[in-house]
Every structure is written in structure tokens, then in C-alpha cells.
Amino acid sequence: MVDIAIVDYGMGNLRSVYQAVRKVAPAASVQVTDDANVIAAAKRVIFPGQGAMPDCMRELDGRGLRQAVLDAARNKPFLGICIGLQMLFEHSAEGDIPGLGVLRGEVVRFAHELKDAQGNKLKVPHMGWNGVHHGAHPLWDGIAQDARFYYVHSYYVQPGDTEIVQGTSDYPQPFVCAVSRGNLFAVQFHPEKSAAAGLKLLENFVNWNPV
Amino acid sequence: MLAKRIIPCMDVTAGRVVKGVSFVELRDAGDPVEIAKRYDEQGADELTFLDITASSDDRSIIFHIIEKVAEQVFIPLTVGGGVREVQDVRNLLNAGADKVSINTSAVVNPQLVADAAARYGSQCIVVAIDAKQVAPGKWQVFTHGGRKAAGLDAVAWAKKMQTLGAGEILLTSMDQDGQKKGFDLALTRAVTDALEIPVIASGGVGNLQHLADGVTLGGADAVLAASIFHFGEYTVQQAKQHMAQQGIEVRL
Numbered sequence: 001m002v003d004i005a006i007v008d009y010g011m012g013n014l015r016s017v018y019q020a021v022r023k024v025a026p027a028a029s030v031q032v033t034d035d036a037n038v039i040a041a042a043k044r045v046i047f048p049g050q051g052a053m054p055d056c057m058r059e060l061d062g063r064g065l066r067q068a069v070l071d072a073a074r075n076k077p078f079l080g081i082c083i084g085l086q087m088l089f090e091h092s093a094e095g096d097i098p099g100l101g102v103l104r105g106e107v108v109r110f111a112h113e114l115k116d117a118q119g120n121k122l123k124v125p126h127m128g129w130n131g132v133h134h135g136a137h138p139l140w141d142g143i144a145q146d147a148r149f150y151y152v153h154s155y156y157v158q159p160g161d162t163e164i165v166q167g168t169s170d171y172p173q174p175f176v177c178a179v180s181r182g183n184l185f186a187v188q189f190h191p192e193k194s195a196a197a198g199l200k201l202l203e204n205f206v207n208w209n210p211v
Numbered sequence: 212m213l214a215k216r217i218i219p220c221m222d223v224t225a226g227r228v229v230k231g232v233s234f235v236e237l238r239d240a241g242d243p244v245e246i247a248k249r250y251d252e253q254g255a256d257e258l259t260f261l262d263i264t265a266s267s268d269d270r271s272i273i274f275h276i277i278e279k280v281a282e283q284v285f286i287p288l289t290v291g292g293g294v295r296e297v298q299d300v301r302n303l304l305n306a307g308a309d310k311v312s313i314n315t316s317a318v319v320n321p322q323l324v325a326d327a328a329a330r331y332g333s334q335c336i337v338v339a340i341d342a343k344q345v346a347p348g349k350w351q352v353f354t355h356g357g358r359k360a361a362g363l364d365a366v367a368w369a370k371k372m373q374t375l376g377a378g379e380i381l382l383t384s385m386d387q388d389g390q391k392k393g394f395d396l397a398l399t400r401a402v403t404d405a406l407e408i409p410v411i412a413s414g415g416v417g418n419l420q421h422l423a424d425g426v427t428l429g430g431a432d433a434v435l436a437a438s439i440f441h442f443g444e445y446t447v448q449q450a451k452q453h454m455a456q457q458g459i460e461v462r463l
Binding site: 011 | 212213214215216251256281282285286287304305306307308309331332333334335378379403404406407408409410430432433462
């Protein structure tokens with residue numbers, strides 16, 4: 001049984017996530033896996049994702065991992081990252097497809113022709129370091145208010161339940177970048193690529209014991 | 212709000228970081244892993260490695276470097292140089308790169324950009340464009356390290372790359388590269404205004420004001436520089452403080 005399973009469904013590069021988790025939890029057993037049994041037995045699960053959500057959903061199902069991810073999202077410490085956050089919701093405008101439906105709400109695209117307060121064009125994908133306004137949650141322990149995290153995405157989540165929101169960033173309007181419910185926490189940014197703040201969040205996750 | 216990024220760039224050959232002037236006259240700048248760690252400590256927002264190795268025999272060196280850097284540095288890493296097929300993209304991502312930069316091969320085979328973006332996502336595909344001014348307000352694309360004219364208009368080419376799935380454009384002015392006189396701001400502005408994806412300005416940085424100008428005048432989303440950081444003239448932190456003083460949002 002591994003301490004931390006990183007779900008591998010063939011989309012994107014999980015080495016960064018693995019390296020960052022090893023860094024904050026050197027004594028833990030960490031495995032990048034596409035084995036539903038390993039995910040089911042793991043103490044904690046990290047659910048990353050890169051690329052387009054339709055491809056991610058197809059690959060997840062193609063590897064027979066849907067049920068293992070659904071179960072983990074309901075019964076053990078679970079961290080979704082980027083598309084791994086978006087897939088938890090009911091529907092995505094990217095490809096107009098259903099998600100896993102663990103959380104109520106939609107995934108929508110940033111508008112075209114976005115501009116900042118000075119009238120400068122804002123690019124999509126939203127790529128780079130943005131400040132996160134966060135609430136009180138064990139995963140934010142030791143992370144300064146408005147600390148910057150690294151993002152790269154064109155779509156963002158609009159939860160149906162506002163009480164699950166744990167963080168927002170501005171581009172230029174506030175969008176939800178972190179949610180939690182019980183044993184589940186999920187973020188739009190990449191903690192594995194967010195230097196000290198990101199490592200701190202991962203460290204908080206590996207030490208988190210949700211009730 | 213989103214910060215403008217400062218990206219130190221390391222040209223790597225035979226396991227060493229080097230810096231040339233206008234694509235020639237290489238000068239040794241040190242060990243890539245050590246330099247990457249130093250820039251990370253100084254607050255670099257990303258790191259870019261360009262493998263400028265001429266011989267394909269030495270290609271494996273870059274993989275070892277990226278693996279070592281990725282174990283120790285937790286910010287995005289972009290790697291370019293010699294990417295010819297989707298398998299090259301895959302190998303670099305597996306070594307620890309977060310993004311792969313495609314330059315000459317995008318011109319030779321534009322489908323590579325589409326295929327790589329479809330397989331690994333636009334977020335990890337950077338198209339590098341080396342551009343040279345041919346008339347006022349007109350720039351042409353060059354390939355093979357700047358030796359060969361591609362017969363393409365730089366702005367139109369950048370738009371095509373966006374359409375094919377590039378997530379970002381790394382735009383280098385060959386006229387300015389190594390000259391330390393600042394970016395080609397007109398080129399930067401022309402490309403960034405034409406695109407919806409982010410543009411990294413590159414080529415010509417000689418002082419900190421050049422970096423700020425790339426953002427405020429050129430409209431770049433990120434600025435890339437090499438020699439001003441490699442040879443200790445300035446730290447990344449000093450660059451960010453200088454930009455912040457001019458009201459540019461940076462990650463301090």
C-alpha cells in the first residue's frame with residue numbers, strides 16, 4: 001500500500017508532481033499509477049491533469065479509472081490539480097462534455113478580448129503567477145494571503161455551491177481557483193510549479209487529516 | 212492580478228551554459244544546474260534552456276541536465292533546440308520539462324506543432340520565432356539559428372502558430388540579439404497585438420530598463436534575458452524591483 005498515489009491516465013507529465021511530493025514528503029511512499037487497485041489502497045490521492053478536458057475524460061475512462069477516482073474523491077485525502085479540478089465538476093464548456101460530477105457546477109472559458117483596468121489586452125491562456133485570496137483551511141497554513149501561484153489554463157470552474165470556494169484569483173474579474181469539501185481539496189494552479197508557496201501547499205496536503 | 216514574468220535563458224552546449232553575440236562568438240557562463248538554482252533563489256518566474264548542440268551525438272546531455280534541475284527547482288522549465296518530432300517533445304517532458312520550444316521544425320513541418328499540442332496540450336508547446344526586420348514595420352522569420360530565411364512574415368507566422376495550437380510565442384529579434392540595446396519594441400508590439408496567446412520578448416536586453424520597456428512599450432507578457440544575469444551584472448530580484456517601481460506587476 002502506498003502513502004500517496006498520483007493518478008496517471010496518460011495525459012501530461014506527472015514527473016513534476018512526483019518530484020515536488022517527494023521533496024515535501026521524503027519518507028512517504030509515492031507512486032505514479034494507472035492501477036485502480038493501487039489508487040483504492042493508497043492513503044492519499046493526487047489527481048492532476050493537463051491538456052484538454054475531453055481528452056482527459058476519455059483517457060481516464062479508457063484506463064478504467066473513473067470509479068477509483070470517484071471513490072477516492074469521497075473517502076480519503078484527495079488533491080485535484082488543474083484539469084484534475086475541472087474534471088470534478090458536472091460539465092465543461094471545453095468540448096461541451098460532462099465531467100465526473102463530484103461537485104456541482106460548470107467549467108467555462110475566459111472571455112475573448114479581455115482587458116485590464118488600464119485597457120491592456122489580457123491573454124488567454126491565463127499563464128503565469130497570480131495572487132490567491134484564500135480563506136482558512138489547513139491546506140493554506142503558512143501561506144501568505146495573496147501569495148502567488150503558477151497557472152496555465154483557459155477554462156475555470158464556476159461552482160454551484162459557493163460554500164466550497166477556498167480561494168480566488170483575479171483575471172481581471174475574480175475566478176475560483178480552489179475548492180474543498182470534506183476530504184477533498186482541488187486547485188486550478190500548479191502547486192508543483194509554484195516554488196515555495198506551492199511546496200507548502202503540497203506539504204500541508206500530505207500532512208492533512210480531514211475528519 | 213497576473214504578474215509579468217522574467218525568464219532567464221540558458222543556451223546550453225556540451226553541458227555548459229554559453230552566450231553568443233548575434234548567434235556567434237560563444238562565451239562560457241557556467242554549469243547549468245548551478246545557474247538554474249541561483250536564478251530560482253533570485254525569484255525567476257520560469258527558466259528556459261536552449262540546447263544549441265550542433266552534433267546529435269551530444270543530445271542526451273540536455274536530458275541529464277533537465278532531470279537534475281527538475282529535482283531541485285520547482286518553477287516551470289522550458290526546453291528547446293533540436294525538437295523535430297512528437298517523440299522529442301515527449302522525451303523532454305519526461306525528463307522534467309514543463310514546456311517544449313519548437314523553432315526550425317515548426318517551419319519545416321507546421322503539423323508538428325498541431326500534433327504536439329493535440330497530444331500534450333497547448334500549455335506545453337512554445338513556438339520560438341527568430342525574426343529580422345526587412346522593412347519598416349515588416350519582419351521575416353529565420354530558421355537554423357538565424358542562418359536561413361524562411362520566407363514568412365513574422366506576424367502572420369505567429370498567428371498561424373496560435374491557430375495550430377501553440378500556447379505561447381517566444382519572439383527573438385535577431386537584429387537586437389546580443390547587442391544590449393533593448394528589445395525590438397515595434398516587433399514585440401506588432402506580434403503581441405496580433406495574438407491572443409502570451410508573447411515572450413527576447414533579444415537585446417542590456418539593462419533593467421530594457422526589461423521594463425518590453426512590457427510597457429512592447430506589450431510583452433514575459434521578458435527573457437541571458438547575459439545580464441549570467442555574468443552577474445544584475446540579479447533577477449533587481450530586475451523585478453526595477454519593474455515594480457515602474458508600476459509593473461511582478462512576483463516579488
